[in-house]
Amino acid sequence: MRNNYYPFVNLPLPYPYDELEPYIDTKTMELHHDRHLQTYINNLNDALKECPELQDLSLEQLIMNSYRLPEDIGTKIHNNAGGVYNHRFFFAGMENPNDSAGMPIGRLAAEIIKTYGGFDNFRDAFKKAALSVFGSGYAWLVVCRGKLKIITTANQNTPLEMGMCPVIALDVWEHAYYLKHYNVRADYIDDWFNVVNWTKAEKNYLKCLGR
Numbered sequence: 001m002r003n004n005y006y007p008f009v010n011l012p013l014p015y016p017y018d019e020l021e022p023y024i025d026t027k028t029m030e031l032h033h034d035r036h037l038q039t040y041i042n043n044l045n046d047a048l049k050e051c052p053e054l055q056d057l058s059l060e061q062l063i064m065n066s067y068r069l070p071e072d073i074g075t076k077i078h079n080n081a082g083g084v085y086n087h088r089f090f091f092a093g094m095e096n097p098n099d100s101a102g103m104p105i106g107r108l109a110a111e112i113i114k115t116y117g118g119f120d121n122f123r124d125a126f127k128k129a130a131l132s133v134f135g136s137g138y139a140w141l142v143v144c145r146g147k148l149k150i151i152t153t154a155n156q157n158t159p160l161e162m163g164m165c166p167v168i169a170l171d172v173w174e175h176a177y178y179l180k181h182y183n184v185r186a187d188y189i190d191d192w193f194n195v196v197n198w199t200k201a202e203k204n205y206l207k208c209l210g211r
């Protein structure tokens, strides 16, 4: 399905809304996917409706090229294309807690151990980064010049525009956790670690390495 181009369509989540219970609640997933992501999709389509010359660009190309556009339309496309890209990536990176390996697997596991000295150290470093996001944004594990790196991005900025390749993403906007975890982002981060799809993360990692 041609879903990476205008007009963008909000495909269903790759799992039921209640799939991530009890760690991420059903209502949050409904609102997050059907309203928040849907709004980014609608706004992106609205922006592109006025710009036929941009309608053949992929989602990733829109993000990368947004800086070359006049500021008003460029910002609108950057923020909304980023919102679509980041949410799709974040949602695809989770799975039923009973299916989750609970820790990295394969080449990624080996590289995390090499880089961080073990999964527990990695998890602590990732949590610290996710807690450090001031306001709205994301924590990411990325590949940067062949090496693993934990980074954060503000708002709907993406690792792509920084020349980095994403492996896992955690949305720390309040809408991602406020209904269940209230203002306690630390608890949300701990819960999210139970639903990380490490099989998908390994696939992303190998793709980043060009394999």
Ligand code: MN
Binding pocket: 032, 036, 087, 171, 173, 175, 176
């Ligand atoms: Mn979000």
